[in-house]
Amino acid sequence: MAADCVYSIIGKKPFDLVIKNVKIINVFTESIVKGDIAVTGDTIAYIGKIDFPCTARREIDGAGRYAVPGLIDAHMHIESSMMAPARFAELILACGTTTVAADPHEIGNVCGAAGVRALAEASANMPLHVLMMAPSTIPSAPGLERSGWSVGAAEMEEMLDIPGVAGLGEVMDFNGVADGDERLLGVVEAARKRGVIMDGHVPALTGARLQAFRSTGVDADHTDMSLPRAREKLAAGFSIQIQNSFLAKDLIEYVDQFPLQDRIMLITDDVPFIELIEHGHLNANVRRAIALGLRPLRAIRYATINAASRLRLYDRGAVSPGYKADILLMKDLEEIKPDMVFSDGQLVAENGRCLVRMERYKFPEEFYHSVHVLPLAAEDFALKTDLPPEAKEALIHVLGCNEVTTRTKNERRWVPVRGGQLDITGLVKVGVIYRHGCGLEKAPGKEVSLGLLAGFPDFQGALASTYAHDSHNLTVYGTDESDMALAANRLIEIGGGLCAVQDGKILAEVPLPVAGVLTEGEVDELKEQFGDFFRAVERVGLRHSHPMMFMTLMTLAVSLEIKCTDMGLVDTLEKKFIPLVVEAR
Amino acid sequence: MAADCVYSIIGKKPFDLVIKNVKIINVFTESIVKGDIAVTGDTIAYIGKIDFPCTARREIDGAGRYAVPGLIDAHMHIESSMMAPARFAELILACGTTTVAADPHEIGNVCGAAGVRALAEASANMPLHVLMMAPSTIPSAPGLERSGWSVGAAEMEEMLDIPGVAGLGEVMDFNGVADGDERLLGVVEAARKRGVIMDGHVPALTGARLQAFRSTGVDADHTDMSLPRAREKLAAGFSIQIQNSFLAKDLIEYVDQFPLQDRIMLITDDVPFIELIEHGHLNANVRRAIALGLRPLRAIRYATINAASRLRLYDRGAVSPGYKADILLMKDLEEIKPDMVFSDGQLVAENGRCLVRMERYKFPEEFYHSVHVLPLAAEDFALKTDLPPEAKEALIHVLGCNEVTTRTKNERRWVPVRGGQLDITGLVKVGVIYRHGCGLEKAPGKEVSLGLLAGFPDFQGALASTYAHDSHNLTVYGTDESDMALAANRLIEIGGGLCAVQDGKILAEVPLPVAGVLTEGEVDELKEQFGDFFRAVERVGLRHSHPMMFMTLMTLAVSLEIKCTDMGLVDTLEKKFIPLVVEAR
Numbered sequence A, B: 001m002a003a004d005c006v007y008s009i010i011g012k013k014p015f016d017l018v019i020k021n022v023k024i025i026n027v028f029t030e031s032i033v034k035g036d037i038a039v040t041g042d043t044i045a046y047i048g049k050i051d052f053p054c055t056a057r058r059e060i061d062g063a064g065r066y067a068v069p070g071l072i073d074a075h076m077h078i079e080s081s082m083m084a085p086a087r088f089a090e091l092i093l094a095c096g097t098t099t100v101a102a103d104p105h106e107i108g109n110v111c112g113a114a115g116v117r118a119l120a121e122a123s124a125n126m127p128l129h130v131l132m133m134a135p136s137t138i139p140s141a142p143g144l145e146r147s148g149w150s151v152g153a154a155e156m157e158e159m160l161d162i163p164g165v166a167g168l169g170e171v172m173d174f175n176g177v178a179d180g181d182e183r184l185l186g187v188v189e190a191a192r193k194r195g196v197i198m199d200g201h202v203p204a205l206t207g208a209r210l211q212a213f214r215s216t217g218v219d220a221d222h223t224d225m226s227l228p229r230a231r232e233k234l235a236a237g238f239s240i241q242i243q244n245s246f247l248a249k250d251l252i253e254y255v256d257q258f259p260l261q262d263r264i265m266l267i268t269d270d271v272p273f274i275e276l277i278e279h280g281h282l283n284a285n286v287r288r289a290i291a292l293g294l295r296p297l298r299a300i301r302y303a304t305i306n307a308a309s310r311l312r313l314y315d316r317g318a319v320s321p322g323y324k325a326d327i328l329l330m331k332d333l334e335e336i337k338p339d340m341v342f343s344d345g346q347l348v349a350e351n352g353r354c355l356v357r358m359e360r361y362k363f364p365e366e367f368y369h370s371v372h373v374l375p376l377a378a379e380d381f382a383l384k385t386d387l388p389p390e391a392k393e394a395l396i397h398v399l400g401c402n403e404v405t406t407r408t409k410n411e412r413r414w415v416p417v418r419g420g421q422l423d424i425t426g427l428v429k430v431g432v433i434y435r436h437g438c439g440l441e442k443a444p445g446k447e448v449s450l451g452l453l454a455g456f457p458d459f460q461g462a463l464a465s466t467y468a469h470d471s472h473n474l475t476v477y478g479t480d481e482s483d484m485a486l487a488a489n490r491l492i493e494i495g496g497g498l499c500a501v502q503d504g505k506i507l508a509e510v511p512l513p514v515a516g517v518l519t520e521g522e523v524d525e526l527k528e529q530f531g532d533f534f535r536a537v538e539r540v541g542l543r544h545s546h547p548m549m550f551m552t553l554m555t556l557a558v559s560l561e562i563k564c565t566d567m568g569l570v571d572t573l574e575k576k577f578i579p580l581v582v583e584a585r
Helices: A002-009 A085-095 A105-122 A153-160 A174-178 A182-194 A207-215 A227-235 A249-257 A273-279 A282-291 A296-302 A305-310 A481-494 A523-540 A547-553 B002-009 B085-095 B105-122 B153-160 B174-179 B182-194 B207-215 B227-235 B249-257 B273-279 B282-291 B296-302 B305-310 B481-494 B523-540 B547-553
Strands: A017-026 A031-040 A043-048 A059-061 A066-069 A071-076 A097-102 A129-134 A165-171 A197-200 A239-242 A264-266 A327-330 A340-343 A346-350 A393-400 A409-418 A428-433 A449-454 A462-465 A474-478 A497-502 A505-511 A562-565 A568-571 A576-578 A581-584 B017-026 B031-040 B043-048 B059-061 B066-069 B071-076 B097-102 B129-134 B165-171 B197-200 B239-242 B264-266 B327-330 B338-343 B346-350 B393-400 B409-418 B428-433 B449-454 B462-465 B474-478 B497-502 B505-511 B562-565 B568-571 B576-578 B581-584
Touching: A002 A031, A002 A043, A002 B174, A002 B182, A002 B207, A017 A327, A043 B207, A066 A071, A071 A239, A071 A282, A071 A305, A085 A097, A085 A105, A085 A273, A085 A282, A085 A340, A085 A346, A085 A523, A097 A305, A105 A129, A105 A153, A105 A165, A129 A153, A153 A165, A153 A182, A165 A182, A174 A182, A174 A207, A174 B002, A182 A197, A182 B002, A207 B002, A207 B043, A227 A239, A227 A249, A239 A249, A264 A282, A264 A296, A264 A305, A273 A523, A282 A296, A296 A305, A393 A562, A409 A562, A428 A481, A428 A562, A449 A562, A449 A568, A462 A481, A462 A523, A462 A547, A474 A481, A474 A547, A481 A497, A481 A505, A497 A523, A505 A523, B002 B031, B002 B043, B017 B327, B066 B071, B071 B239, B071 B282, B071 B305, B085 B097, B085 B105, B085 B273, B085 B282, B085 B338, B085 B346, B085 B523, B097 B305, B105 B129, B105 B153, B105 B165, B129 B153, B153 B165, B153 B182, B165 B182, B174 B182, B174 B207, B182 B197, B227 B239, B227 B249, B239 B249, B264 B282, B264 B296, B264 B305, B273 B523, B282 B296, B296 B305, B393 B562, B409 B562, B428 B481, B428 B562, B449 B562, B449 B568, B462 B481, B462 B523, B462 B547, B474 B481, B474 B547, B481 B497, B481 B505, B497 B523, B505 B523
Parallel strands: A017 A059, A017 A066, A071 A097, A097 A129, A129 A165, A165 A197, A239 A264, A393 A449, B017 B059, B017 B066, B071 B097, B097 B129, B129 B165, B165 B197, B239 B264, B393 B449
Antiparallel strands: A017 A031, A031 A043, A066 A327, A327 A340, A340 A346, A393 A409, A393 A581, A428 A449, A428 A474, A462 A474, A462 A497, A497 A505, A562 A568, A568 A576, B017 B031, B031 B043, B066 B327, B327 B338, B338 B346, B393 B409, B393 B581, B428 B449, B428 B474, B462 B474, B462 B497, B497 B505, B562 B568, B568 B576
16 A cells, blocks of 8 residues: 555554665665665665654664665576476575566467466466566477467467566567568567567667667567677667676676666576576676676666666665565675565565475466377487488588587588498487477377487487477487487476486486476475486586587577477578488489 | 568568658767658658668658657646647647646646546647646645545546546645545555556655655656755655756756666646747757756757656657657757657648647537636625724734745734724735536635735736636636626636736736636637736736736645635645734724
8 A cells, every 4th residue: 555654654553674774775876875674565665764753563683784676687588497487486586586577488389378378377476576478489480390389469469468468578580570571570569559568589680670670669689789789779779688698898888888777787588497506596697797897786776677667667676665675685795695585575585595485386287298299219210311222422411519509500511321321420319309289280299300410429328308499399319219219208208308318228307397398396306306417418428518508409490500490400591491411422 | 560660671661751861869879870760650660871772752851950859748737828738739749849748637626537538538639649647636725725626546546547547647735645644645546556657746845754755656756856855856766857947057967967867857847828939848948958058968868768768658759760750850959949840750840830730629518617606796805804893903914925936925914904994005805716616516606715915016906817726716816896806707707717907997818718727719819818918917017027827826725825715815834724814903
């Protein structure tokens, strides 16, 4: 009630909470106010020295710590953590994130509108405030992959009607928009007509094409924020959302001096489970921005009030009267590690531990049966190349990989042919199997679409995943066909997840039973599973600085340069299928 | 359509308008871009050099002029101009204001929710974009005056349902809020629950009381912006809206250096007709801010994109792709006089003249019969003081006036008594008669509530008005009781307005037939009427720098220090009635 705070200030009603003796970050003035914070219900009534008669139901000694607004993440995907919302919320609340705008793009690819609705329901009524953004680009590469769903204008309308959905999720097919793709523009228009928040994904456009994209009403981007791109986007009226990988000294310097601050924010986009555990959530980005030279109060502003404005949350993002009492108490402004986290006036986390146990959401039963693939045999992973028996060598396309990025080179190389069979020694197979029999194409997957990876000479065994961007088809990497079949079948059996196999033995697995992309397990359990799995990955010989990212991105046909989907090998620059074997001689 | 701009950029559809060769103000970067502006439908598709193949239905040579976003006034009252929306819109569009947030507080006082609805309807579908704010404080001084309506939570709900109403109009009883007045807080809560825009009016609060006010969710103020007040309000999370009278060098300097720019704006609040004609509208304030030292691009920002953000208009306030094509072309950035005004891509004004003729809105018939007062006689204006026949002198309360402000001093002075009658030589009577017989109290007014003004020794005759803040009761100033009755009866006869009488003759009148506060006349006609009326005021001897303001504010019981309402003389500091005669001897 608007009235309650007033009643507390005039002494007619006790404050519910008074946090004494804190250094309050004022995000409006970028200054620090010493004093107390008085809260009535879920709302901050007063900040400063309390020098008027009043009472309080509960008093906490802030012990001179900083009081920072709860962090607000204006663009992220819950599924990147592979955790269901309840456990995820517990984890990031403890890091100080109290509000997120989540784009359920992954579960949407698998389960369609039902997935979006389920994630919205699973994320409702938690101390973590979750706004859902309706995923707009499903499948990411129509015609080049099969997903569990397809989003057109009608589907966008349907999603925007779901309670908790606040806007259009990142429009990823930027070229499609700039080229005037009718279906995609229909999706965008459905959101524009409603006047909701509209998020973009524009790594590569510039000049008139960037403006064409902006002219549709989409007005935020979180992709390429190298300095020239960030400048152009700010000038074109975009809100720029800086993720960790684009935090750089030159950008920090530029935004810090930029005369108009309100359209700049820090966001996480994707934070894998292990990074969450090791570094934290949005607080890690704020910490990094500060380490790179951004003044702390400004960095905090980028992750609080600016994000709130973007998300049209007019009562969040500040420790100030009239704002919801989402407050972090912390000892210093470099680490951004909250000792205490308040959400809506309730103490919800302390010393990195969530104090509140979120109720587990029961996903619809069919979400637990999302890997619609017939059991596979070793021979399903054999190359069927149909080479003339006399051929001695063949020119083939391979995904040229390295140990650092997930960008592949479209390499062509000659390999020996023996008895009509390619000699692929030193290469790793990737097999992708359509798994959305409950989706648009009502038949379980069976056919294995095969590609070859160069760059991992030590690989031996198999790694499988049902988490594979963006269609999340069953994806298996391997050098041994039996191991590949075993890994795949294990995931079919457990309803999805990650699996590592060597010499006919399952080394490790991470079950992701919800839609094949999320676990409902406990954090400690998951930590162990991931620890085991990463050791197994190491043992199998996938040497990469980000093995999970690598494993989940070799299927993404909108990333460069060559990828393998359930429908075939794709030249992603040319957006066309290419054969594995170009010629033989 | 989101798609149309894209189609134009890729050459599939002509642009509807290209303005060539302009210097475009970029409000995001506060910089100037030389180039062209391309518009499709009502939306800007592209700015900059057009270096791609395309066609245009219409091309205009900008001749090197500046292209500025249409001005947006985040807080104002249409009724202050005394013009119905159609003619008013024509006038201010020509000044470059393309969007306003209007609080129909005056017509709401007279006609209630029907007044708000009528003004919203009258303001719809014009090239001037009007957001209505639901007046929140009617009557302004409950118990001290009678108005045509009374706003509680239910009435607020009713207004917020009216199409075109975007939020809570300025909450003027700031003391009531800070004191915890339940009825008023119910009104505020009705708006807060809906999450709409909430405007305040907080000239006098500071410290905990200011925070109490802010804690209710009301987050803008446009009143006292002396530097210390403005600083405190910014720090407390208010948007500050600076009106002309608070534009000062020290404030300008402060806001110009303020690190966070987005919550600062320029607004008009009240612009009387004559000022509109002579100086312009919001452009006059921008001009003045620049003259006082604010950098022009920042001043423009305060009156465009910042106001748009406040009003949650995400596609107005910038000359940038994706924004509605509300564009002003002007030769320089000091005068802010647009040569051409575009609204939604249409040329609507040129060289100070509106090119579009707005359709006249037919107000409900009863609006034209809003002065419910029985015919008055000279003796109705006689003082009935009931003094003992032997009294020689009496101590009376007078409104101590001066020639500059509308603030009165609560003066007590001894005047001679002769034959039981006060000798009020040198004083001017003010008589206020309840006129809302169609409102809450269903009976025509008859009783004249009388007060005395000191400060106008030359006054001779009578001036009457049905426009009198905030209840707009029939108000008559005069030294001659017959002249007063004549002026009053004339306004009763013509349905309201302004009237000047001397020596039994009507000198001039300005009819305001709509609710007694608005005219539907043409600008030229009104100019003549006002010219005549001001000359008559001069002749009657009301010497004041702002005679209209003066005449309409002696009834406002929420302004200082002593005022006269239809219910009696009010000590507005103590909020209580006081007698005309204190004692006699």
